[in-house]
Amino acid sequence: MIELLQFKPAFGLMNASPFCMKVEVFLRLAGLEYRCVDGQMPMGTPKGKLPVLRDGDALVADSQAIVEHLQRRHGERMPAALRAPDSPQGLALRRMLEEHTYFTALWLRWVDDAGWRLTAPAFFGHLPWPLRHLAPALVRHKMRRDLVGQGMGRHSRDEICARAIADLHALVGLLGDRPFFGGGEPRAVDATAYAFLANLLWTPFDHPVRATGLRMPTLLAYAERMDARIGR
Ligand SMILES: N[C@@H](CCC(=O)N[C@@H](CS)C(=O)NCC(=O)O)C(=O)O
Numbered sequence: 266m267i268e269l270l271q272f273k274p275a276f277g278l279m280n281a282s283p284f285c286m287k288v289e290v291f292l293r294l295a296g297l298e299y300r301c302v303d304g305q306m307p308m309g310t311p312k313g314k315l316p317v318l319r320d321g322d323a324l325v326a327d328s329q330a331i332v333e334h335l336q337r338r339h340g341e342r343m344p345a346a347l348r349a350p351d352s353p354q355g356l357a358l359r360r361m362l363e364e365h366t367y368f369t370a371l372w373l374r375w376v377d378d379a380g381w382r383l384t385a386p387a388f389f390g391h392l393p394w395p396l397r398h399l400a401p402a403l404v405r406h407k408m409r410r411d412l413v414g415q416g417m418g419r420h421s422r423d424e425i426c427a428r429a430i431a432d433l434h435a436l437v438g439l440l441g442d443r444p445f446f447g448g449g450e451p452r453a454v455d456a457t458a459y460a461f462l463a464n465l466l467w468t469p470f471d472h473p474v475r476a477t478g479l480r481m482p483t484l485l486a487y488a489e490r491m492d493a494r495i496g497r
Pocket of ligand 1: 282283284315316326327328329
């Protein structure tokens with residue numbers, strides 16, 4: 266059985282890591298049987314990050330490498346649209362979400378004080394003392410440093426929210442009146458789009474990005490169509 270190694274779910278989402286959730290959404294769209302192995306830690310995985318997929322003899326790290334592995338090994342068992350490679354627009358959309366929007370969400374969870382009040386208990390509340398007190402400060406420090414290095418952490422909260430909101434408007438424009446980003450049927454890029462939207466909009470974090478997204482009927486209708494496809 267295919268095993269998805271991922272973080273412990275939080276905030277009522279399939280997974281609070283959009284990359285882990287992307288893989289699970291893809292597995293569901295593809296109709297493949299799998300099992301989630303929750304509560305994993307990224308240290309010691311092949312790329313020091315999650316998700317990781319175990320599929321028989323294969324251990325695959327990185328959500329996109331996982332999607333491409335599944336397309337190669339199990340493509341004949343999934344709908345044709347799902348085994349198609351990214352279109353140029355799909356690739357550009359995925360890069361925007363994974364390499365830009367992601368860092369706005371990360372900042373709003375880990376650096377923003379309002380977000381941190383929810384993040385700390387959700388990710389560390391289950392740890393035994395004294396880890397419950399030490400780990401949050403250490404991981405937050407690393408996130409802050411990583412975000413400054415990446416660049417997003419150099420902007421103000423208002424600037425970060427404005428960037429994420431611009432990305433939401435781009436999603437609305439790219440979707441247009443099509444049911445899915447892949448067109449008439451979901452393609453792999455829809456697993457990314459849905460997982461990243463869910464992680465920004467369907468969480469208890471209170472920020473202008475969420476408030477704006479929840480007023481975008483195009484995105485809400487898209488989420489409903491995706492919910493129906495993945496059986497949520
Ligand atoms: N490019 C990777 C990114 C994965 C990633 O950034 N995962 C985050 C969680 S959302 C992680 O494991 N972070 C742990 C860390 O940075 O220490 C993918 O597509 O899987």
